Amino acid sequence: MDKASITLTRLQSLIEDALSSLDRIYNVTAEIAELRTNYSGHTYMELADKDESGNITARLKAIIWSKQSRFILPYFQSTTGSPLSEGLSVLVSGRVEYHKIYGISFIITDIDPTFTIGDIAKRRNDIINRLSSEGVIDMNKGLELPLLPESIAVISSDEAAGYGDFTDHLINNLYGYSYRTELFRAVMQGKATSESVVSSFERIADNIGNYDLVVLIRGGGSTTDLSWFDDYNIAYIITQFPIPVITGIGHERDISVADMVAHTSCKTPTAVADFIIELSSDAERRVDYLGKNISRSAREHLGASASKLATLSSALLIKSHAYIYTGKQRVSIYSSRILSESGHFIYRSAERVSNIKNLLTGSSLNYIQTLKKELKSYAGTVAHLNPVNILKRGYSITMKDGKIVKNSSGLIKGDRITNILAEGKIDSEILDISE
Numbered sequence: 197m198d199k200a201s202i203t204l205t206r207l208q209s210l211i212e213d214a215l216s217s218l219d220r221i222y223n224v225t226a227e228i229a230e231l232r233t234n235y236s237g238h239t240y241m242e243l244a245d246k247d248e249s250g251n252i253t254a255r256l257k258a259i260i261w262s263k264q265s266r267f268i269l270p271y272f273q274s275t276t277g278s279p280l281s282e283g284l285s286v287l288v289s290g291r292v293e294y295h296k297i298y299g300i301s302f303i304i305t306d307i308d309p310t311f312t313i314g315d316i317a318k319r320r321n322d323i324i325n326r327l328s329s330e331g332v333i334d335m336n337k338g339l340e341l342p343l344l345p346e347s348i349a350v351i352s353s354d355e356a357a358g359y360g361d362f363t364d365h366l367i368n369n370l371y372g373y374s375y376r377t378e379l380f381r382a383v384m385q386g387k388a389t390s391e392s393v394v395s396s397f398e399r400i401a402d403n404i405g406n407y408d409l410v411v412l413i414r415g416g417g418s419t420t421d422l423s424w425f426d427d428y429n430i431a432y433i434i435t436q437f438p439i440p441v442i443t444g445i446g447h448e449r450d451i452s453v454a455d456m457v458a459h460t461s462c463k464t465p466t467a468v469a470d471f472i473i474e475l476s477s478d479a480e481r482r483v484d485y486l487g488k489n490i491s492r493s494a495r496e497h498l499g500a501s502a503s504k505l506a507t508l509s510s511a512l513l514i515k516s517h518a519y520i521y522t523g524k525q526r527v528s529i530y531s532s533r534i535l536s537e538s539g540h541f542i543y544r545s546a547e548r549v550s551n552i553k554n555l556l557t558g559s560s561l562n563y564i565q566t567l568k569k570e571l572k573s574y575a576g577t578v579a580h581l582n583p584v585n586i587l588k589r590g591y592s593i594t595m596k597d598g599k600i601v602k603n604s605s606g607l608i609k610g611d612r613i614t615n616i617l618a619e620g621k622i623d624s625e626i627l628d629i630s631e
Contacts, residue, residue, distance in 0.1 A: 219292070225287050227244050229244040237266070241260075264304070285311070288308075289308070333435065336458060346376060348375060352382065358444070361466050362466065369473045380400060411444065412443045412454065610625060
């Protein structure tokens, strides 16, 4: 079955006819998602709308022809202080144009720079209010500054002039203080700023014990340049950071939200270096002041002690003389008493010794006589029991193999035995044994 059809060109014509009703100037608010300018001076953009979560809900190509670019872009930059760039919210005026090959485009004829400035201010106030309602806006300010900072983590672009000024000023200070700095590279302008700066803070936090301070610095810039630091994520991580954060984002008039929540905000990177040097100088002055106080207190204490010692020495000398005199008198009295008492004691002791001597003499003689009698009795008993005397009474001692025989149980017929008599001995052989 044949179907009715039209050519693509005819369809494009129908679309073009339908869009012809939009042929008028529209004022449109959007965010610049992409931006580029070609060699001919035409500026091409992608405009976008986003919801509260940051998701894109609409996109549209936009063009500023070179004729208008020569006027629109310089005016925008001179008014806002910054060139047109990705991530900015803009109020653009223009018309819808449809091309059969390139599709729908929005041809921009004007941009209102005051809208962009106002949007930046509104976004900044929203962030401040949110941090205040969360109760975190002053958390980093409550941290105590180190008395003598030595190790400093620096978040900046290594190509930024402000970073070079900071390091030169800090290292070549007039006092000769020594510092160790470590650079954590970050994008300091444009839509990548937030993610890059937050990432640097996170890398510092991984080794937080190595640092005394964090410094966030960049060179000078316009209001819109510095608006990248009116960012909730950057501000929030500063409020939660466990060591003080010092900012020197490089502007003289306005302060960013990052400046507001930091422990200390300085106008320029060089001013940050001056602030750190001043911390060290204050510490040196405090040490010097304490040293002088200690020295003065020591001298005062030694003076008071010397005076007290002199008073005590004088009092001790007087008391010691009195004590020695009293002691001499007491020694003299005790000496006389000892001489008197010792004479009596020696006399009584001599009498006791004489009495004991007489008593011992009488007692010892009696004891000796008693012992002699007992000894004589023991001598008679011993003589009576002497084996020689027993043998003389007719007894004999029988021995076998040099051992005394006490009974016949150990003897057999034929054994040789010896009988010892009072006078002489008899060797014999056993012929018979009876019980």
